[in-house]
Amino acid sequence: EAYLEEMEATVAILAWEDPLTCPRKDLMDKSRWFKTASDVNAALYTSQTGEKGPKLHSLLKMLVWTQDRLDEKVVVQEMGYVLNVGYLLGFYSPTLYGS
Numbered sequence: 001e002a003y004l005e006e007m008e009a010t011v012a013i014l015a016w017e018d019p020l021t022c023p024r025k026d027l028m029d030k031s032r033w034f035k036t037a038s039d040v041n042a043a044l045y046t047s048q049t050g051e052k053g054p055k056l057h058s059l060l061k062m063l064v065w066t067q068d069r070l071d072e073k074v075v076v077q078e079m080g081y082v083l084n085v086g087y088l089l090g091f092y093s094p095t096l097y098g099s
Helices: 002-015 030-049 055-088
Strands: none
């Protein structure tokens, strides 16, 4: 029912000669236009692809996740390299190497 009321208020703007003087002039605000355009684009995308969100958003999330995993792996590999070099230079520590 809220959707129907919103549609009626939106269509009622057409009855005014100057939409910026009507009681619902807030519907003419640019921020409202951008939100509506975004909602329409999302609905069109979902209906055409069956996916809930744009691919760019999913790809960016995947990129950030992958970079985080790579950063963790690089730190572990660098630490392993430092330990191996230390062992080769004679800095052997049984607590580090387990024997």
